[in-house]
Amino acid sequence: MLEIIVAAFLAFGIFFMFVGAVGLLRFPDFYTRLHATGKCDTLGEALIIAGLLLYHIFHYPQTPLVCVKLLFLIVFIFITNPTATYALMRSAYKTGVKPWKLGDERQ
Amino acid sequence: MDVLLKVFLIVGLVIVFTILLCTYRAVVGPGIFNRVVAVNVIGTKTIVLLVLIGYYFERPMFFDIALLYAMLNFIATLVFAKYVQRGDVCSR
Numbered sequence: 715m716l717e718i719i720v721a722a723f724l725a726f727g728i729f730f731m732f733v734g735a736v737g738l739l740r741f742p743d744f745y746t747r748l749h750a751t752g753k754c755d756t757l758g759e760a761l762i763i764a765g766l767l768l769y770h771i772f773h774y775p776q777t778p779l780v781c782v783k784l785l786f787l788i789v790f791i792f793i794t795n796p797t798a799t800y801a802l803m804r805s806a807y808k809t810g811v812k813p814w815k816l817g818d819e820r821q
Numbered sequence: 822m823d824v825l826l827k828v829f830l831i832v833g834l835v836i837v838f839t840i841l842l843c844t845y846r847a848v849v850g851p852g853i854f855n856r857v858v859a860v861n862v863i864g865t866k867t868i869v870l871l872v873l874i875g876y877y878f879e880r881p882m883f884f885d886i887a888l889l890y891a892m893l894n895f896i897a898t899l900v901f902a903k904y905v906q907r908g909d910v911c912s913r
Contacts, residue, residue, distance in 0.1 A: 735839040798898040805902035
């Protein structure tokens with residue numbers, strides 16, 4: 715039962731990361747690529763690490779410090795990844811990168 | 822448990838494949854911003870890869886490396902954004 719739950723977490727996480735990578739490849743413009751990767755990577759990574767955290771709780775209960783490390787990693791990524799995305803988007807907007815409009819050619 | 826270790830190996834290989842997909846954008850992508858976004862995404866995927874390696878080879882040291890890599894990735898992106906916007910990192 716535990717194996718099925720952990721594998722489901724890993725499968726959803728890998729799905730979101732793959733979708734983020736495809737969005738980074740296929741979208742036409744810088745801002746849309748940032749839109750794809752900024753959310754998909756955060757959620758996918760959090761799901762994969764949550765599955766590993768569940769695995770660790772049931773298989774290595776003698777080392778609870780690693781659970782704290784993984785939990786801190788999830789919280790840290792949920793704070794820092796959107797912040798980095800916001801900083802990059804603001805920097806690109808202030809230096810004059812134009813958003814893509816319908817009918818423009820793909821970059 | 823043995824089955825889950827094989828699942829971890831497969832997930833790690835898929836993550837390596839997505840890193841290769843992002844490498845295309847990091848090499849080809851027009852302009853400097855696309856490249857930096859691709860490098861940031863590769864760093865984010867590498868954190869997950871490090872945690873998976875730590876479980877697959879049973880080395881708990883890799884979790885500390887993953888934490889350190891997360892902080893380095895964040896600081897590098899912020900410093901790049903500030904540098905491109907202002908032309909200087911330390912000015913107020």
